[in-house]
Amino acid sequence: MDMDVDEASKPKEEKLLLVILVGAPGSGKSTFCEEVMRSSTRPWVRICQDTIGNGKAGNKSQCLSSAAGALKDGKSVFIDRCNLDREQRSGFVELGGAQVDVHAVVLDLPAKLCISRSVKRTGHEGNLQGGKAAAVVNRMLQKKELPKLSEGFSRITFCQTESDVKEAVKTYSALGPLDNLPHGCFGQKSSDAKVQVGIMRFLKKAEVPVDAESRENKNRNITSSQTVEIKDPCHKDMESFSSNLDKANTVSKNVENPAVGCPGTHVDQISKDDAPTLAFPSISTSDFQFNHEKAADVIVEKVAEFSNKLGNARLVFVDLTHGSKILSLVKSKAAQKNIDSRKFFTHVGDITQLYSTGGLRCTVIANAANWRLKPGGGGVNAAIFNAAGPAMESATKERAQSLLPGNAVIVPLTSSSPLFTREGVTHVIHVLGPNMNPQRPNCLNNDYNKGCKILKEAYTSLFEAFASIVRTGAEQKNKRDVDHGSEKSKKYKGAEDNSELNIIDSRVEMVDSSSKKTDGSMNRTWGSWAQALHQMAMHPEKHKNDLLEISEDVVVLNDLYPKAQKHVLVLARTGGLDCLADVRNDHLDLIKKMHAVGLKWAEKFLHENASLVFRLGYHSAPSMRQLHLHVISQDFESKHLKNKKHWNSFNTAFFLDSVNVIQEVSKNGKATLKDDDKLLSMELRCHRCRSAHPNIPRLKSHISSCSSPFPAYLLQNGRLVHAQGEASTSS
């Protein structure tokens, strides 16, 4: 057992607290803080958005930087603003860490009470009082989104009555400087679970008429090639449906993991429910008659390989029946291999109803598809096409007409799909495995050398595809909940615009395991505007006027939209090397050459202006195709630097120093990318003194005069390039 419940709930070392209050105006947030601060022996700072701007209302980033400052001074912090939705709470949670526990205290009092208090009060800091208060409180409560541990809180206290609030005040007041509170959720009443059941029941009714659904199940039973047994035919009954869900909401772990005992605490139980999860059926063992023993070996081998690459994401092997041979084989082989049961487990149930009848949340499900990617045929394929609705069929067609054995194709679901609304599934990945059934196309005639190879490829493609969804989806999760359809159509827009380019780039949607690029940029799609650098690298003679230097391996040019006084790009001329994700050991000499050329240009510029400082590096996920090294002066004085993304792409971990990249590639054969979209939307901080700023204009005005030294990290290993004789440390 990696995680001990007692260990987790009784932190011993001294920790600062960042307590985010959550509640409508009039819920008593300020009073709560004041009461705690009055009697606490721990140093507290209350940060109130209504007064942070010199007594006037401020904004979230002011609160954030003020909170960061207070924590740095060793003070615990109350964030006194409504924080009613996840978005509002987002940046604060990130201030937590080894030294800081982040708690939420939810003042979830009756709306009536909040309104009457806000209407009555005078002299409110936020100037919210009198008649308009009622409307505001009502509006705010409509978007209320209760905090979850998975947002990053180590403790959440829910208060639904005034006496709950009193209790919470007592708890926090009693905390001395060295005390801490147990982690987890406290005080939540069951009402929310009931609401969810109600909503789910409504959705189910609206999206899938009960009779249609049972027809679908009957159909599946008959057409399936393997004997499929519906374990629990009465689960379509509303009564047992809702009781199942109640169970799912309270003891979901037990339901979802009958196969492997899981030592989850309450804390990680909840956060895991939000983890991206791929549910997949056994590929090829049903209609394609692949040997079960061999298939189980492949499954477990591939799961072991990927389970560590997937972060907090989970893989779930799903089979319809308890008695299934492949299920028990996989279960026992996984146990033998000691695969982490939090990252992989087996589940008995219908893959199209994992949440509604099994309480298991899966964001992505795999389909054991046929080569024409057509519905029907029986088994899992028929069930998934049926459950996903007609939109998935056309969405599938848009992406691929057919599939070769060993390959996978990702199909995002739209918000109209019942699988999305009812089960919370955002993508289906079609996979085609090897076939040993002489009645079906591409039969391998029991050639298990080939068969196992193809089956391995199939699972590799599947898990790679899932990984790419996890990577690109992480940031968009919240938005997707609101507007799934447009999010998806936007995401895949590039593939439709640009047929010519996408024919060349066949790796756009198809996840082809035989391609050498499985680890690289395979799922990237480049719009027409992203091709300019590629064109220059391929045909430099056509762009002589725009290029500063042309050599056999690289070309150098001024960035068309420089983000600083001096900003040039060193382009690799190698074809197929689109970005850093594609760089491997073979390219070591090339990236060293690019660095040398970049350095030469930096030095040339320093000769002209000795006050400049340069940094050389790559974007983790560049917008323009063709590997390019940025050589950029650190003044960032440019009218083209206009937004957060611009700034953060050069001043967060998203920017990978060339020296580090060279080191990593020579050591590990590839660079570690930091291509999380979160980095690009981080708060704006000065790259010298690290102070936070509310917007780009203010940041720019600050950096124009900030003369703090650069952070130590940048001063090491030649990450910054100064003029000769200027201060620089190397090691």
Place this chain on the structure above:
DNA sequence: GTTCTAGAAC
């Protein structure tokens, strides 16, 4: 009313 951000279109 003005400034600023963020999403869509290209």
Place this chain on the structure above:
DNA sequence: GTTCTAGAAC
């Protein structure tokens, strides 16, 4: 990547 612009934030 940029430009345009609606609407949020100030």
